[in-house]
Amino acid sequence: MKSKNQMKKILLMLLIYVFALSLMSCGGKQSADTKKTDKIITVSTITIINDVVKNIGGDKVETRSICGVGIDPHTYKAKPNDPRTVSESDVVFINGFGLEHWIEEMVRNAGGNKKVVTVTEGITPMTDEKGFGDPDPHAWFNVQYVKTYANNIAKTLIEMDKKNESYYKENLESYLKKLDSLDNWVKAGIQKIPEQKRVLITSHDAFRYFGKAYGLEVRGLQGISTEAKAQTEDVKNLVDLIKERKLSSVFIETSVNPKLLEEISKETGARVGGTLYSDSVGDEGTFEGTYIGAVTHNVNTIVNALK
Ligand SMILES: [Zn+2]
Numbered sequence: 001m002k003s004k005n006q007m008k009k010i011l012l013m014l015l016i017y018v019f020a021l022s023l024m025s026c027g028g029k030q031s032a033d034t035k036k037t038d039k040i041i042t043v044s045t046i047t048i049i050n051d052v053v054k055n056i057g058g059d060k061v062e063t064r065s066i067c068g069v070g071i072d073p074h075t076y077k078a079k080p081n082d083p084r085t086v087s088e089s090d091v092v093f094i095n096g097f098g099l100e101h102w103i104e105e106m107v108r109n110a111g112g113n114k115k116v117v118t119v120t121e122g123i124t125p126m127t128d129e130k131g132f133g134d135p136d137p138h139a140w141f142n143v144q145y146v147k148t149y150a151n152n153i154a155k156t157l158i159e160m161d162k163k164n165e166s167y168y169k170e171n172l173e174s175y176l177k178k179l180d181s182l183d184n185w186v187k188a189g190i191q192k193i194p195e196q197k198r199v200l201i202t203s204h205d206a207f208r209y210f211g212k213a214y215g216l217e218v219r220g221l222q223g224i225s226t227e228a229k230a231q232t233e234d235v236k237n238l239v240d241l242i243k244e245r246k247l248s249s250v251f252i253e254t255s256v257n258p259k260l261l262e263e264i265s266k267e268t269g270a271r272v273g274g275t276l277y278s279d280s281v282g283d284e285g286t287f288e289g290t291y292i293g294a295v296t297h298n299v300n301t302i303v304n305a306l307k
Helices: 004-029 049-059 081-087 103-109 145-158 160-193 209-216 231-244 259-268 291-306
Strands: 040-044 061-064 091-094 117-119 198-205 217-222 247-251 269-274
Touching: 040 049, 049 061, 049 091, 049 145, 049 160, 049 291, 061 291, 081 103, 091 103, 103 117, 117 145, 145 160, 145 209, 160 291, 198 231, 198 259, 198 291, 209 217, 209 269, 217 231, 217 259, 231 259, 247 259, 247 291, 259 269
Parallel strands: 040 061, 040 091, 091 117, 198 217, 198 247, 247 269
Antiparallel strands: none
16 A cells, blocks of 8 residues: 555656646647747738738738738749748738639648638729629729728637737737728729819739729729730730820839830820839838828829829
């Protein structure tokens, strides 16, 4: 027979053992790699979404974007270390509506089971007028829709990090207010352009949500995706429209090759009214490197050229 003391000792050791096991299994729930940070590591497909994540997540998140500044997401070719970036993340935020046709394969190459959140969830997309019926992915150019992006991102971060719920909610509230004032400012800005001059001609059809929300006619040389190359007929139609309506300006985009539009500009005499941010924000660390800054730049550029 063992003494009472010995029994106590064994019981204590057993408790310590069970406790140690439970600690190990908690650790195992973290990503397979030893995580170097307490922050939620997020990966967004485009810089526009990444900026919204920064605004909501603040110093509780470490953010990355697959497509960098000035990169066209429609024709993006995955880089060798993209799957690794995805596998090291806790969550992937995508736009959806067919923008990132490369993301599924990338997540698969990253080992598969990854939390992927579509930030446009809840938005009814515009469809392609050219009859393909594809959803138009550029929903971020209706500022009101970016409130949906922000809400979906906040909901996800709160689910993943309940203890900081009030922090995310505060950031969300303040960001939604900024978006509302941006929305009002855009509306007022476009009103400064004489009605018959409210025509926005760009390299690709990224501004249909913008046109619908703020009252501009929009025409892109290429369709809603840069994957489809402009046809001779598209060029001719655009040239005719510019001459017929005596339009003074066309606009190039930071993430699209400007060559063809510059030629149209030469042929018609319509000047290049400026460069717009379409599928990417501007350089990091600048005002234009934020979603709000990029929209502000676009509206100032458009209004100055067309009014
Ligand atoms: Zn686009």
